[in-house]
Amino acid sequence: MTLKRLLSERRAAILEKWRDRVFACYPPETASFLKREADRFSNPVAHRLTEGLKGIYATLLGEAPAAEVTAQLDEVLRIWAVQDFTPSQALAFVFFLKPIIREELAGELKADAGLTAELLDLESRLDGVALLGFDVYMRRREKLSDLKVSEMKARISGLLRRVGVDPSTL
């Protein structure tokens, strides 16, 4: 059996562990809320984080085009770029998946040495995902800076138009 097939079969268990590990980055009271509340609008952070993790996992398995991984990373990182996560903390979640997969598939990996090469390949791809994540995180931080500038302009945009200046050209 290939690693990808195993990962597909054990998707629910692995994703749940990955998600719980990610939620555990928050204070305990918050982590338990993130896990407990199922409504996507009453618990938006948990919903968006979970969607991001699901998407990245599917892309790793080749179920979604590789190009989509940037958008999936953005689901997670656009939240963490404004919360109290440093870049290293924000990107560590990608690496959380490595030990989770190794633990979850410990038996199979022991029994079938052929899976190891596939696992190393997958882990290497995860490293790549983390590097892409750095780009995404930076883009979000740059976006925040842009927003500060555009908001300053918007506050006097009426006045700018009054004196014949198109605010969008500044």
Added chain:
Amino acid sequence: MSLPKPEELARVNYQPPARGWMEVKPDFRPGTYCNAASPKWLEWIDYPYPRQWSVAEEDWQLPENWKEIVLEGMEDRLARFRSLKLFFDICVRCGACADKCHFFLGTGDPKNMPVLRAELLRSVYKRYFTRIGKALGELVGARDLDEKVIKEWFFYLYQCTICRRCSLFCPYGIDMAEMTLLGREMLASIGINIDWAMASVAQCYDKGSHIGATPQAFKDMIDFLAEENERITGIKTPVSYNRKGAEILFVTPSGDYFADPGTFTLMGYLLLFTYLDLDWTFSTYAAEGGNFGWFVSHEMGKRLNAKIYHEAERLKVKWILGGECGHMWRVCNQYMPTWFGQVPSFLEVPVSPVTGTVFENARVHKMVHISEFTADLLRHNKLKLDPQRNAHIKLTFHDSCNTSRGMGIFEEPRYIIQHVLPEGHFFEMPPNTIREKTFCCGSSSGINANENMELRMQGGFPRANAVRYVHERYGVNHLGCICALDRATLPTLLQYWVPEVEVTGITELVGNALVFEGEIERTTDLRDRDLVGVGEQEGGEEEE
């Protein structure tokens, strides 16, 4: 220390340790707090302890007897506001409010659970004003007041937008907004204020509006918007200022005449008033409907609000019409007559001169919200509208906390929307994110400072998340609202979370749709965007 390999990084434990809430102190990370108020603003308004200080520095240069001032201030407020004492004593920590705050949902910080935010104040109350707290201290959740507590108050009381969503779910109706306001008052009493709010307050006190516009600038800007109306619609929309004897005084927040997209809403007001041939006037003195003073203290709210009735009396108008604003409406509707000290006898109960409707709900404060006024016009078929002029807009509606949860204006804006949009162009966000349960914009109550951007993006995330849902599901491209602070802050929020969606006032949509006799053929909306069909025709001509 050797450099970590990715595998080692993965083993780093980022889980914060479980600690008691009193031990966890705020981390003043840039982006998550507002700057300290410049002393000049405090001097302008004669506020105590003006000084140059910085939130990021260890020493906040508190006055020597700061503790005495705060405790006396608390004692005074416990006597004056029975509600405060009740809210302190009655909470049973049931947790119903805990996960209802947009700041808790967005930041993940447990101290933004309203129950815990209130506890920041309550713990001090217990220590100094209850027998059990004096005797048992931390055992019963009481703690000494020290500088760290003051810093904590500052951090979290400015992470509350007094939206009252938590109060809605509290079985006792504990009003966190009132506690936040009183807490901010106590901070102000020792010279702890935020610059963004105090600059607006001082400017408003000195010149009449938050942005510090002089009467000349106010008039110049509104005249320009009237010219814009004429350019786009061919209709002159004359404006009168300080005209004695007008029937109606119109008051709106300064956001409507200086900042897009509020300016387009103001163009809509002018079109509507012209269409109705309304007898109305602006006042260059009551040139600010908003009231950042209320975000600082009840006293300052009263000081800034006073000009509205004074101008109504001086100009001898019959009643007051308010533009699209949230907190202005809350202040005018719920505080103004109390602050004034009596029902303003020089005003009449508002009656629509177009429909004859008596606004009984405004019997006391004598002020009508433009949404109530317009909805009544539509109910009586007084407006000729062409909804196709809004065919480029697929709309969802954000219930602003103050107008909706604060005062129950749910149906009026929706009724207007139904009339000015083509059928099938309006989509509600999910029920647990609208009406009474609406999620706040995350930037209200004076914290919409530029330097506070990360916090605002977190606080507004639950709102944006619901907007994104209707955008993805129904192709919604505009978020409507009847609040000037929303129009100032939601565009930034959405540019971060849902950049495909723009923000619009509702009267802007009315202005787009109003059909005048003698108007020129409309090819654009009030924002100079091509109407549906127009751009395609032009494209065809170009090809020829």
